[in-house]
Amino acid sequence: MAVPKNKISKSKGRSRYANWKLTTPGLTACPQCHELKKNHHVCPKCGYYDGELVVNKKNED
Numbered sequence: 513m514a515v516p517k518n519k520i521s522k523s524k525g526r527s528r529y530a531n532w533k534l535t536t537p538g539l540t541a542c543p544q545c546h547e548l549k550k551n552h553h554v555c556p557k558c559g560y561y562d563g564e565l566v567v568n569k570k571n572e573d
Contacts, residue, residue, distance in 0.1 A: 537550060538550065538551045539551070542555040542557070542558060542560065543560075543563070544558045544560045544563075545557050545558040545560075554566050554567055557569070
C-alpha cells in the first residue's frame with residue numbers, strides 16, 4: 513500500500529483540485545450557412561464539411 517512520505521499542506525492539495533474548470537467549446541461560423549458549428553465537425557444545419565456536401569439535409573422551411 514502506498515504511504516505518503518511527507519504531509520501535503522491544505523493549500524497545496526486544494527490548489528490541485530481547484531483547476532477543474534469548464535472550458536467553452538471551440539465554435540466557428542460555417543462558411544456555407546454562417547451558423548456556429550464545432551471545429552472539425554460537419555455543420556448540423558447544412559451538412560457541409562470543408563466545402564463539400566457530406567450529409568443531405570431536408571429543408572424544414
